[in-house]
Amino acid sequence: MANNISFPCSIILLSIIFFFFINSSHAMPSFNVQRYGARGDGRTDATNSFLTAWSLACRSRARAMVYIPRGTYMVRNLVFWGPCKNVITFKIDGTLVAPANYWSIGNSGYWILFAKVNRISVYGGTIDARGAGYWSCRKSGGHCPQGARSISFSWCSNVLLSGLTSFNSQNMHVTVHHSSNVRIQNVRIRAPSGSPNTDGIHIQSSSGVTITGGTIATGDDCIALSQGSRNIWIERVNCGPGHGISIGSLGDYANEEGVQNVTVTSSVFTKTQNGVRIKTWARPSRGFVRNVVFRNLIMRNVGNPVIIDQNYCPNGRGCPRQSSGVKISGVTFANIKGTSTTPIAMKLDCSGSNHCTGLRLQDIKLTYMRRSSASYCRNVHGRASGVMIPRNCM
Numbered sequence: 001m002a003n004n005i006s007f008p009c010s011i012i013l014l015s016i017i018f019f020f021f022i023n024s025s026h027a028m029p030s031f032n033v034q035r036y037g038a039r040g041d042g043r044t045d046a047t048n049s050f051l052t053a054w055s056l057a058c059r060s061r062a063r064a065m066v067y068i069p070r071g072t073y074m075v076r077n078l079v080f081w082g083p084c085k086n087v088i089t090f091k092i093d094g095t096l097v098a099p100a101n102y103w104s105i106g107n108s109g110y111w112i113l114f115a116k117v118n119r120i121s122v123y124g125g126t127i128d129a130r131g132a133g134y135w136s137c138r139k140s141g142g143h144c145p146q147g148a149r150s151i152s153f154s155w156c157s158n159v160l161l162s163g164l165t166s167f168n169s170q171n172m173h174v175t176v177h178h179s180s181n182v183r184i185q186n187v188r189i190r191a192p193s194g195s196p197n198t199d200g201i202h203i204q205s206s207s208g209v210t211i212t213g214g215t216i217a218t219g220d221d222c223i224a225l226s227q228g229s230r231n232i233w234i235e236r237v238n239c240g241p242g243h244g245i246s247i248g249s250l251g252d253y254a255n256e257e258g259v260q261n262v263t264v265t266s267s268v269f270t271k272t273q274n275g276v277r278i279k280t281w282a283r284p285s286r287g288f289v290r291n292v293v294f295r296n297l298i299m300r301n302v303g304n305p306v307i308i309d310q311n312y313c314p315n316g317r318g319c320p321r322q323s324s325g326v327k328i329s330g331v332t333f334a335n336i337k338g339t340s341t342t343p344i345a346m347k348l349d350c351s352g353s354n355h356c357t358g359l360r361l362q363d364i365k366l367t368y369m370r371r372s373s374a375s376y377c378r379n380v381h382g383r384a385s386g387v388m389i390p391r392n393c394m
Contacts, residue, residue: 028063028089031056033073040071040094047076058084065089068125072097077108077148082117082156092125092164098148102134106145106170113152114159121160127151131168135195147171147197153179162186172199173218179206186213193241195219200242203229205257211237218242222272226250227287228257235263240270244302248279249312250287250326258288268298275305275336278328279312282351285325292331299338305366306333306346308356308380324351334362345373346390348380355379365389 031053034040038049050066050073057064063086071094080090096112098105105111111129114120129150137144150169153159159182166173166189173189176182184201191198200216203209205228215238216222222239225232225247239245245267247259269275276294280287299305308328313319328350345366350356359382366373366389377393384392 028065029057029060030065030067032067032069034069038073040069040073042072042074042097044074045076046073047078050075050078054080057088058082061085063087063089065091068092068094068096070094074099077105077111077113079110079113079115080117081115082120084117087119088117088121090120090122092123095126095128097127098129100130100133102130102137102170103145105129105148106134109146109148110152111148111150111170113154114156116155117153117159118156119158120156122151122162122164124163126165126167128167129169131170131191131195131198134170138196149173149175151175152177153182155179157181159183160185164188165190167191168195169198171197172202174201176201176203176206176209178204179209181208182206182210184209184211184214187216188214189216189218191218193217193219199224202226203232205229207231209233211235214238216242221246224248225259225262227252227259229259230261232262234267235265237267238270239267240272240300242272244269244272244274244277246274246277246279247289247292248277249281250279250289251281251283251285251324254284254286254325256285256287258290259292260288260290262292264294264297266296268300269302269305269338270300271302273303274307275299275302276333277304277307277309278331279309280324280326280351281319282311282313282322282324283320284322287325288327288329289331290327290329293334294336295332295334297336299336299340299366301339301341303341304345304347305338305340306336306348306364308348308350310349310351323353325354326351327354328356330358331356332360332362333364334360336363337365340366340368340373343368343374344376346375346393348375348377348393350379352379355381357381359394360384361388361392361394362386
């Protein structure tokens with residue numbers, strides 16, 4: 001666990017150095033999208049104006065800003081390619097909205113994508129993907145596009161996303177894939193609780209990601225950590241409604257990357273389907289989850305506050321009924337308190353062929369209908385200390 005504890009100090013120091021550099025007082029050229037034809041009337045297509053501003057800023061040999069002033073700008077798919085010649089600030093004072101026809105952005109998989117960009121800061125503003133029509137298509141079982149993720153960072157490094165509000169994404173709101181040294185702070189994410197697959201923040205194959213502050217209310221996981229997530233720090237997040245904060249689902253592929261060095265701390269879950277969860281398919285896999293800490297968490301009427309599920313099988317369809325090959329070790333649940341809406345507040349259901357090892361439970365107090373809750377353990381090895389409600393079942 002030593003590596004997990006030392007990680008925040010190093011990443012905070014690197015972040016301070018980096019963000020002091022990019023936010024120093026030197027004047028920078030500003031590329032205002034209105035200068036290139038964007039009209040903030042919510043109707044005129046401003047896509048090309050945004051791409052022109054980005055192209056000029058990206059080619060600038062000096063630190064540059066793409067600026068979106070107040071107003072509502074309708075934009076189709078935006079792909080901001082790097083690498084750029086210098087540091088870029090992307091400042092949004094207005095609102096970006098997707099076209100009313102969900103097919104306009106739904107086929108590409110992405111609405112706003114930053115790709116192969118190093119040293120990029122995105123500040124403020126609101127993005128609204130107008131996802132309701134797409135969700136209706138999905139629920140009706142009609143012919144629908146794959147759906148677009150609202151704002152994504154792929155193959156990027158040294159990223160700051162601060163103060164953004166994201167409404168009604170067709171699919172995931174914020175994704176971080178194949179990226180490093182990413183800081184997400186004080187974001188506000190909202191979609192209806194019944195909206196399908198609208199993860200708030202999704203991380204995959206990325207390292208050095210820090211998420212601090214913010215409110216996430218959505219129809220799927222508030223934060224999902226998929227394969228290859230490493231050195232992740234999550235703090236002071238208000239989650240709910242939604243499906244909680246999850247590691248997984250893992251075991252989709254036999255040779256997928258593992259997840260390691262993750263801390264989730266000082267956060268509140270309100271009326272979520274789950275609290276903190278690790279989920280894997282019961283399939284052969286060389287994957288793993290290790291060195292994970294869930295601590296100082298408050299659960300308010302949460303369905304499954306503490307859960308490890310290595311037999312993940314949504315809707316009971318297409319599940320192989322094998323044993324999960326994902327190895328889970330070194331997971332701590334500490335100082336988790338509140339109320340459960342299900343009688344089994346702590347469920348640790350591990351693989352029959354790869355037992356969970358090195359689990360630590362400390363000071364758990366979860367009640368159900370003002371009474372003590374129950375626990376369930378299978379194939380779990382570890383130790384417990386302090387107050388244990390429900391009782392330790394390891």
